[in-house]
Amino acid sequence: MILLDTSVMIDAFCGHRRSAPDLRRAIERGERMLLTTLVLYEWFRGPRLEQELAAQEALFPAETALLFGPREASVAAELYRTVSRPRSREIDLAIAACALITDADLWTLNVGDFRGIPGLRASRPH
Numbered sequence: 126m127i128l129l130d131t132s133v134m135i136d137a138f139c140g141h142r143r144s145a146p147d148l149r150r151a152i153e154r155g156e157r158m159l160l161t162t163l164v165l166y167e168w169f170r171g172p173r174l175e176q177e178l179a180a181q182e183a184l185f186p187a188e189t190a191l192l193f194g195p196r197e198a199s200v201a202a203e204l205y206r207t208v209s210r211p212r213s214r215e216i217d218l219a220i221a222a223c224a225l226i227t228d229a230d231l232w233t234l235n236v237g238d239f240r241g242i243p244g245l246r247a248s249r250p251h
Contacts, residue, residue: 126159126227126228126229126230127159127229127230128158128159128232129148129158129159129232130220130231130235132235134168135168136234138181144250159227160189161190162192163216164220165187165214168181172209179240183210191223193219197219198227204218207243214238217238217239221239224246230247234249236248
């Protein structure tokens with residue numbers, strides 16, 4: 126399973142859509158890809174064109190997003206207490222907690238934002 130970070134969503138659905146071919150190849154390989162409600166929050170709050178939102182909804186319906194619930198909150202809080210420089214990384218730590226709990230690979234364009242999180246498999250799309 127692959128969990129997508131907001132950076133990949135923006136890169137795949139906006140502008141030059143550089144990450145779109147990577148998503149397409151993963152889908153063709155039969156990879157299961159998901160978003161978390163946290164990624165949806167970051168995605169929805171940015172300026173989005175109607176066609177970008179429609180494309181996201183077609184591939185990753187909002188109703189199928191992984192919820193950030195009590196278990197995820199607990200793991201994210203533990204990460205906050207144990208990783209170096211947790212301030213300003215709260216959302217990233219929460220997204221990482223979702224990936225850890227679901228045993229998913231995290232695709233992100235900002236691998237450095239997730240460095241130092243034990244057990245997390247974070248990489249650029251491929």
